[in-house]
Amino acid sequence: MAYQLEITQGDWPAEEFAKGVEGILAESMVLTLATAGPEYGPHANLAFFAHDEDMVLYFVSERSTRHSRNLGEEVRAAATVFLPPPVFGEQLRGVQLTGSAGEAWGRQAEAAMAAYQRRYPAFAQDPEVRHQFLTGAGAAALYRFQVERLTAVDEPHFGRRNYLRARVLRG
DSSP: OOEEEEEEESOOOHHHHHHHHHHHHHHOOEEEEEEEETTTEEEEEEEEEEEOTTSEEEEEEETTSHHHHHHHHOOEEEEEEEEOOSBTTBSOEEEEEEEEEEEOOTHHHHHHHHHHHHHSTTTTOSHHHHHHHHHTOSSEEEEEEEEEEEEEEEHHHHOTTOOEEEEEEEO
């Protein structure tokens, strides 16, 4: 783990908290990303995602989408990742994330490609498609979401309605 969590609300060991958050991220494949732009205002979309050991999430999107255009003007973003509860109102598990997001270039694109292919081995196996993603030559691009703060609820592990908040610290 190349990051640390600084607990800002709640009383839980940071390493256990991080394991709980990473477990939720590992069990869910889709995030909801919230962006805002000057022309159309707030917007939310769904995207498949991957993440790395530095609490950076990666997703793929076409540059023409509203959320991609929004990120071209405003890098601040929020996301949520959650798992469906087995029963209404019980055993909630999810993470709310805030940070900055944008198109991945250079080494960031390579890190995004590596994380994405670890999670989705069939992704960009064609050399031309891979080249387009790594050079930014295609209509779709790799994006990175660097998490700065998060709130997690994991009732089976942290207790009922125990919302824990943390800042993400990197070396």
